[in-house]
Every structure is written in C-alpha cells, then in structure tokens.
Amino acid sequence: MSNYDVVVIGSGPGGYVSAIRCAQLGMKTALVEKYDTLGGTCLNVGCIPSKALLDSSHHFEDTQKHLEGHGIEISGEVKLNLAKMMERKSGVVAQTTKGIDFLMDKNKIEVFHGLGSFQDAHTLTISGKKEQTISGKHFIIATGSKPASLPFIKLDKKRVITSTEALSMTEVPEHLVIIGGGVIGLELGQVYRRLGAQVSVVEYMDRIIPTMDGAQSKELTKVLKKQGVKFYLSHQVQGVKTTKNKVTVTALDKKGQEVSFEGDYCLVSVGRKPYTEGLGLVKAGVGVNERGQIQVNDHLQTNIGHIYAIGDVVRGAMLAHKAEEEGVMVAELIAGQKPHINYNLIPGVVYTWPEVASVGKTEEQLKEAGVAYKSGQFPMRALGRSRASGDVDGFVKILSDAQTDELLGVHMVGARVADLIAEAVTAMEFRASAEDLARMSHAHPTYAEAVKEAALAATENRPLHI
Ligand code: FAD
Ligand code: NAD
Numbered sequence: 001m002s003n004y005d006v007v008v009i010g011s012g013p014g015g016y017v018s019a020i021r022c023a024q025l026g027m028k029t030a031l032v033e034k035y036d037t038l039g040g041t042c043l044n045v046g047c048i049p050s051k052a053l054l055d056s057s058h059h060f061e062d063t064q065k066h067l068e069g070h071g072i073e074i075s076g077e078v079k080l081n082l083a084k085m086m087e088r089k090s091g092v093v094a095q096t097t098k099g100i101d102f103l104m105d106k107n108k109i110e111v112f113h114g115l116g117s118f119q120d121a122h123t124l125t126i127s128g129k130k131e132q133t134i135s136g137k138h139f140i141i142a143t144g145s146k147p148a149s150l151p152f153i154k155l156d157k158k159r160v161i162t163s164t165e166a167l168s169m170t171e172v173p174e175h176l177v178i179i180g181g182g183v184i185g186l187e188l189g190q191v192y193r194r195l196g197a198q199v200s201v202v203e204y205m206d207r208i209i210p211t212m213d214g215a216q217s218k219e220l221t222k223v224l225k226k227q228g229v230k231f232y233l234s235h236q237v238q239g240v241k242t243t244k245n246k247v248t249v250t251a252l253d254k255k256g257q258e259v260s261f262e263g264d265y266c267l268v269s270v271g272r273k274p275y276t277e278g279l280g281l282v283k284a285g286v287g288v289n290e291r292g293q294i295q296v297n298d299h300l301q302t303n304i305g306h307i308y309a310i311g312d313v314v315r316g317a318m319l320a321h322k323a324e325e326e327g328v329m330v331a332e333l334i335a336g337q338k339p340h341i342n343y344n345l346i347p348g349v350v351y352t353w354p355e356v357a358s359v360g361k362t363e364e365q366l367k368e369a370g371v372a373y374k375s376g377q378f379p380m381r382a383l384g385r386s387r388a389s390g391d392v393d394g395f396v397k398i399l400s401d402a403q404t405d406e407l408l409g410v411h412m413v414g415a416r417v418a419d420l421i422a423e424a425v426t427a428m429e430f431r432a433s434a435e436d437l438a439r440m441s442h443a444h445p446t447y448a449e450a451v452k453e454a455a456l457a458a459t460e461n462r463p464l465h466i
Contacts, residue, residue: 017328138308156242
C-alpha cells in the first residue's frame with residue numbers, strides 16, 4: 001500500500017491547486033478523482049464551458065444586431081450552428097483539463113482515477129478500473145458540490161434540466177423556463193436568449209442576484225429586460241409537470257394567485273449542495289452540519305485533526321477562486337506556515353454582459369449592521385471608452401466609511417468589470433480609502449476611469465465628468 005504525506009480527494013480548482021501547493025512545499029502528494037478528466041465542476045461543467053458559451057453567443061448577438069451600427073454590413077443571413085458552438089466549447093474544456101494533467105505531471109503528483117472512499121481515518125480505497133488502497137498522513141477533502149433541486153421537482157435531465165445539461169443542448173429551446181434568478185439562471189438564460197429562445201426567469205425573492213448589492217440587481221434586471229428576458233419575481237414555485245415535449249411550471253405570484261409557465265425546457269438553478277456521497281465520512285469519523293457541509297474550523301480542519309476540507313463542500317461562497325485560496329491555505333498550514341484568507345475580499349462576478357462584479361459589503365449589509373457610510377456612484381455611459389465601444393450600461397458604486405473613508409464595498413455593472421474588480425480587491429486588501437483611489441491616475445480612455453470617478457463621488461461628491 002502506497003503511503004503519502006497528503007492525499008487530496010477531488011480535482012476541482014480546490015483540489016488540484018491544493019495538490020500543486022503541497023507538492024511545491026515538498027510533500028509526497030496523491031490526487032484522487034472519480035471522473036476520467038481532472039478539473040472538477042469548474043473546468044468540466046461549470047466556469048469554463050459556461051464562459052465559452054457566453055462568449056460564442058455574445059459574438060452571435062453582436063453579429064446579428066450590433067455590427068451594422070459600426071458600419072459593418074453582412075450580406076446574407078447570420079446563421080447559428082449550435083453543434084459547432086458546442087464542439088468549440090468542448091474543445092476549450094478538453095484543452096483546459098489536459099492542462100491540469102500537465103501540471104500534475106510537472107509537479108510529480110500521483111493521480112488516481114476512481115471514487116475515493118475512506119476505510120478508516122488514514123486509509124482510502126479507490127474503486128476505479130482496479131481497486132487500490134492508499135494511506136495518508138493528511139487528507140484534504142475537495143469533493144465539491146452538485147446541483148440542488150426542490151423536493152417536488154423530478155430532474156429528468158431531458159426536459160427538466162440542471163446547468164450540466166444546459167451546457168450541452170442539442171437544440172435551442174423555444175421557451176426556456178428558469179427557476180432561480182441567481183448566477184447560473186442569468187448566465188445561461190442570457191446564452192439561450194441570445195441564441196433565440198424565449199426566456200422566463202421565475203424567482204422566489206423580490207429581486208434577482210439577491211445576495212449582491214440592490215443597485216446591481218436593479219441595473220441587471222433593466223438591461224436583461226431590454227434584451228428580452230422576462231422576470232417573474234416574488235413567485236413561489238409549486239410544481240413542475242412534464243409531458244413528452246413540454247414542461248409546465250406552476251407558481252404562486254405575489255398576490256397568492258396561481259400562474260403557470262409552459263415551456264419546452266425548464267432549467268432548475270436554485271443553488272448547489274455539498275457532495276459527499278460514497279466518501280465514507282462515517283468510517284473516517286468526519287462530521288457534517290445540518291446542511292450536509294463538512295464541518296470545519298477556521299483552519300479548515302474537520303473534527304479529525306489530520307483531515308481537512310475545502311471549497312464547495314464546506315461553508316462559504318461556492319466559487320472557484322475561494323476553493324483555490326482554501327486549497328493553498330491548507331497546504332501551507334500542513335507545512336507549518338501561518339496563512340490567512342480574508343473572506344470579505346473574495347470577489348463575486350456574474351459573467352452576463354454587462355458583467356456584474358462585487359467585493360466587500362453591500363449597502364444592504366452596511367445598513368443592517370448600522371455602519372455609517374458614504375456612497376459614490378458613476379455611470380458607465382458618461383465615459384468616452386463606453387461610448388466608443390457602445391457598452392454604455394452599468395455603473396461603479398463605491399461605499400466607504402463615513403469617518404475614516406476606508407473602502408467598505410465596491411459594486412460594479414458594466415463591460416469588463418469582472419477584470420476591473422481586481423483593482424478594488426487590491427485597494428481594499430491594502431485598506432485604501434476612497435480618496436486614495438480617487439487620487440490614482442487611471443489611463444484614459446478606459447472603463448477603469450469609472451472607479452476613479454465613483455471614488456471622487458464617494459470622497460467629496462466631486463466627480464469630474466458628470
Ligand atoms: P468541484 O469543482 O466540484 O470538484 C470536485 C471534484 O471532486 C469533482 O471532480 C468530483 O468528481 C470529485 N469527487 C467527488 N467525490 C469524490 C470522491 N469520493 N472520490 C474522488 N473524486 C470525487 N465559480 C467561479 O468562481 N466562477 C465561475 O464563472 C463559475 N461558473 C460556474 C458555472 C456553472 C454552470 C457552475 C455549475 C458552477 C460555476 N462556478 C463558478 C462554481 C465553481 O464551479 C465551483 O465553486 C468550484 O468548481 C468548486 O471547486 P471545488 O474544488 O470545491 O469542487
Ligand atoms: P444561486 O444561489 O446563485 O441562485 C439561486 C437563486 O434561486 C437565488 O436567486 C434564489 O433566491 C433562487 N431560489 C431559491 N429557491 C427558489 C425557489 N423555490 N423558487 C424560485 N427561486 C428560488 O445558485 P445557482 O445560480 O444555482 O448557482 C449555484 C452556485 O454556483 C452559486 O453558489 C454560485 O456561486 C456558483 N456559480 C458561480 C458563477 C460565477 O461565479 N459566475 C456562475 C455559476 C455558478
């Protein structure tokens with residue numbers, strides 16, 4: 001039986017990054033993955049394929065609707081080849097997952113394919129093509145998550161689907177009914193809207209992306225409505241029925257009246273749940289909480305000291321970069337270092353167009369906590385860069401402490417804000433004030449100028465270009 005310093009279970013962004021950091025720190029490391037390809041949800045059926053389809057569908061929509069305005073005329077019909085679009089997406093995924101194989105080889109990490117299952121707190125069997133048993137001084141559980149559903153919904157994965165099926169459709173739905181106006185519902189909803197589907201989003205709360213700043217929900221709703229997405233907010237879904245080619249979703253509207261939506265597909269995107277099936281947690285003595293998440297302390301240690309857990313399978317935001325930070329932190333803790341994660345500064349992004357990006361506290365959170373704050377907002381449409389590209393929707397909003405001016409939250413909607421948010425993360429990591437941001441030179445013309453202008457608005461209410 002081979003013995004390792006560290007055995008990492010699960011090869012998503014949490015697991016594979018953790019394995020690399022363990023190997024960098026000189027530990028003999030094994031990585032166990034139940035599927036044939038590495039990369040987990042994010043690379044195979046999450047971040048990467050969804051962004052590939054968002055990009056492809058964006059090109060399609062631009063070519064159909066926006067190129068003419070730039071003086072580019074297309075003779076003949078702009079046609080969709082969905083099979084080719086999906087093939088490209090699969091190619092992007094394959095290229096990315098192969099990159100992880102390369103990284104594992106480069107770092108001399110031994111990879112096992114098969115379901116890892118604890119026999120006791122130091123032994124793991126791997127049931128793949130041939131069963132193998134390995135032992136470890138330390139374990140890092142990074143088994144991720146699976147789509148959640150509602151108790152009365154049967155996910156048949158044909159008409160009533162999750163994000164996984166929505167990323168590999170063989171036809172564009174006529175009417176896609178989406179339950180849940182969170183990140184997945186909006187990103188994939190926008191993909192199929194652009195490709196020609198009628199899209200209806202049925203959301204339980206009174207706004208979409210309900211955990212983000214209210215101003216972002218409002219702006220994104222406005223823009224997506226303009227693009228033709230229909231929203232049914234404060235709707236409580238009661239049932240989903242399927243016939244051969246149709247799906248009917250029934251819900252109670254805000255007045256308590258029953259309404260129904262008939263579509264050919266229903267995407268259920270009401271969140272994800274931690275995945276620990278078959279892992280043998282009981283045999284290892286590892287505890288989970290009432291939500292099924294593996295219980296960990298501030299050092300991501302389970303109740304069994306040498307077994308750690310990271311990423312989607314533990315508490316906190318279900319984001320690839322959060323999983324990666326936790327993977328690095330655990331590797332460094334095992335190596336005796338003293339790393340730290342500032343969870344307040346893990347940015348959140350929705351990759352619709354315009355993009356939505358946030359870091360720190362929302363205005364709603366500051367109000368609830370009774371924090372005195374200042375707010376400054378600057379619209380993208382006032383920027384020369386936005387007018388040049390035609391991406392005029394959105395804003396940058398900056399919240400800073402009323403007394404000290406320290407940045408408390410930065411919230412953006414607009415072109416390329418997924419990348420712009422890094423400036424806010426850096427500034428907040430160094431505990432900058434809004435005035436610090438306002439006094440830094442931002443290249444002209446760029447979307448980043450909106451950050452400077454919003455900071456000027458927050459500091460002394462003196463933006464320059466509005
Ligand atoms: P996962 O990536 O889920 O990986 C877990 C791995 O463990 C899987 O490969 C699984 O097969 C394996 N495994 C499970 N049990 C066992 C076992 N017993 N033995 C062996 N292997 C096992 N996040 C972002 O930050 N940005 C995005 O743009 C983004 N887009 C997304 C789009 C979609 C459609 C979805 C569904 C998710 C998206 N996410 C995004 C979320 C992101 O994918 C997750 O937060 C991230 O993958 C979590 O990483 P992880 O390492 O914890 O787990
Ligand atoms: P989510 O938590 O983002 O959104 C779920 C939505 O469903 C919420 O708006 C919620 O109010 C709503 N909802 C819950 N129960 C409902 C009900 N009964 N009826 C109607 N609406 C209901 O979850 P998701 O969109 O499924 O995504 C899952 C996870 O994947 C998220 O945690 C997210 O962080 C991650 N993800 C991230 C990205 C990204 O970073 N760009 C992209 C996709 C997914």
